[in-house]
Amino acid sequence: MQLSNQETLPLGQQAAWDALNDVALLQASLPGCESMTPVAENAYEVLITAAVGPVKAKFRGKLQLEDLQPPNSYALRFEGQGGIAGHGKGSATVRLEPDGPDETILHYTAQATVGGKIAQIGSRLIDIAAQRMAADFFAAFKRKVQERQAG
Numbered sequence: 001m002q003l004s005n006q007e008t009l010p011l012g013q014q015a016a017w018d019a020l021n022d023v024a025l026l027q028a029s030l031p032g033c034e035s036m037t038p039v040a041e042n043a044y045e046v047l048i049t050a051a052v053g054p055v056k057a058k059f060r061g062k063l064q065l066e067d068l069q070p071p072n073s074y075a076l077r078f079e080g081q082g083g084i085a086g087h088g089k090g091s092a093t094v095r096l097e098p099d100g101p102d103e104t105i106l107h108y109t110a111q112a113t114v115g116g117k118i119a120q121i122g123s124r125l126i127d128i129a130a131q132r133m134a135a136d137f138f139a140a141f142k143r144k145v146q147e148r149q150a151g
Helices: 013-020 023-029 117-121 123-150
Strands: 002-009 033-040 043-052 055-069 073-081 087-098 104-115
Touching (some): 002 123, 013 087, 023 033, 023 123, 033 055, 043 073, 043 123, 104 123, 117 123
Antiparallel strands (some): 043 055, 073 087, 087 104
């Protein structure tokens, strides 16, 4: 699976960087995320319930941020195990581009592979689930950022 897109965030570049590195904000925005626990510098254990087609499972995984270039970009690696449902691993790059004082364009590219029952579902359903998860994340993230600014 490969996913590439961009999102406009209602924040200046430094504020967008800070928000993207706020564990509580990320956990609250990520669909199905039950916990996101720091385990080392820029490393987290994550517990997410996700559905891909007819397969719904709890995934326990690791997320590692790398090549941090504040407030411009970073890369991340992730891997997760969902028991009998299967497993997945991948990487992503995130780049922030200022678009005026109060907006930032976030560019992202992600690649992932899956195995187990999830892999048997087919790449089309996996791609749809990944796109929906990304769209849901950014919608929630933007809403929560705007709520913080208003509050």
